[in-house]
Every structure is written in C-alpha cells, then in structure tokens.
Amino acid sequence: MDSPSRLTRLPAGAPESPVQGDNARGIVPRQTTYDRGHRIQPHWHSRAQFIFAVAGTMRVRTPRHAWIVPPSRALWMPSHTVHEIQMHGVVEMHSLYLNDASATGMPDSCVVLNVTPLVRELVVRAVELPVHYDEDGDDGLLMRLLMAEIRRLPHCALDLPLPASADLTKLCERVLTDLSTRRPCGLDAGHMKTSSRTLYRRFLKETGITFARWKQQARLLESIRRLAGGVAVTTVALDLGYESPSAFSTMFRRSLGLAPRTFINGESQYAVQK
Secondary structure: OOOOOOOOOOOOOOOEOOOOOOOOOOEEEEEEEEOOOOEEEEEEOOOEEEEEEEEEEEEEEEOOEEEEEOOOEEEEEOOOOOEEEEEEEEEEEEEEEEOOOOOOOOOOOOEEEEOOHHHHHHHHHHOOOOOOOOOOOHHHHHHHHHHHHHOOOOEEOOEEEOOOOHHHHHHHHHHHHOOOOOOOHHHHHHHOOOOHHHHHHHHHHHHOOOHHHHHHHHHHHHHHHHHHOOOOHHHHHHHOOOOOHHHHHHHHHHHHOOOHHHHHHHHHHHHHHO
C-alpha cells in the first residue's frame, strides 16, 4: 500500500491551482493520465470539481476527511476546498470543473457518488469536446444532460473522517499501519494514558463516529482499494484481520449493499469499457 498511515496535516496555505481551459464556459472538462503512486500536492480550485477516473483508484484527502474513489465512483469537491490526491495504479482521471451557476443543486460538502453507466459515457464524451465548445448547441445540450444525471446520482459512504488533535491523529496512524491487528480500545486508551470512556467521547466528538466504527470503515476503504487493484477476496479478508472470507463478505455487504465479488465484477466492467 502506498503510505496508508501518513496523515500529515494539509497546509492551511495550500496554493490555488488555476483551472486550465476556457473559463468562460460554465463547465470545463479535462482528462489527465497519472502514473502509479503519483501524488497531487495539496491545492484548491476556484471552481467545484467532479473527480472521476475511468481506470485506476484514487485516495483523496481534505484536512478532515479521506476517501477511496474506484472507477465505479466519483467524488464531488466543492470550490475552495483544499485537497490532495494519491494515485493507486495508473489513473485515467476525467474531471469536470463547474462555476457556481453550473454547480447549483449539488452538495455543499464533499461526497462520493455512485456513477451510472450513462454518466460514465457522458463524461467520456464531455472530455473529448473542443476547448471552446458551443454551449448553445449540441455540446451544451450534452453538458446539461450530464449535470442533470450527476445531480441524480446516489451518495455512497466511502469516507473516513479524520480527527483534529495530534494525539488522536497519531493513534489513527498506528491503526492504519497495521489494519490486520484487532486491538481492544482499552489497550489504545492505556497507551494514550486515558480511559476508554474518555477516548470514546473525544473520538466521537472530533470525527462524528466511534473509534470502533472508524476502524471498521478504515478496513472497508482499504479493502475497496485492494479489490479494485485485483487482489483476491480471500487475501484481502485475511490481510485485514477477518476470521474468514465469509465474515469479511458479510461486513462488505452490510456496508455497501453488495458482495465483494459483485463489486469486483462491476469494477472489471468499467475497466473493459475504457
């Protein structure tokens, strides 16, 4: 895994990354290919961004959240949000940058979206348009249809909230370093020289979920990254500390509403379509 435990704080003074293209257009589409392991340093855009990859998996971070974004998903990023992106595998990124008018009706916070085959094909068409596409012609109609479909996409809980305090961040780093080890919360609390009840209260206050739920979510996101990269279900289950593949499959199905093998088949179909 590419440095999963690094939770260094994103710089408050991260620079703006100007959107390349015709900013007179309401929506600016772009496509870029990144090598395995490439990291886009912390930055922000003056426009909202629809982040999608037709191939490869991305790990996107803001100061207080992290997301795993496989090819069957996209991430909505509101304007002026500082973020960084880590590539897992060769990533063929297709982004849409939207001005305020075009982003009307979209969430005010970051959210992972389940991408439908129709939206995927519309995005692929959009990034192939000329830079100065005709907003009043067929190209503009395609963009309006694309945004209408994006607004209808269901949300998917593939985020990992991050604590603000240094000691809890260090605790999270330790967990992410070895997701296969099942440590009781009391042991972690003891290492922090605090009580289990205090750890529970502090973690819940800073992240919105309990520490136990956070660890489960961290394993879920790591499993998605590995499955999207072609690792076998049994290997993923055992590497992440589950007693059996069936126990892992039960957790996966409860969290995402589908079995791991169904998820793998869906990702494979996206890869074939590229």
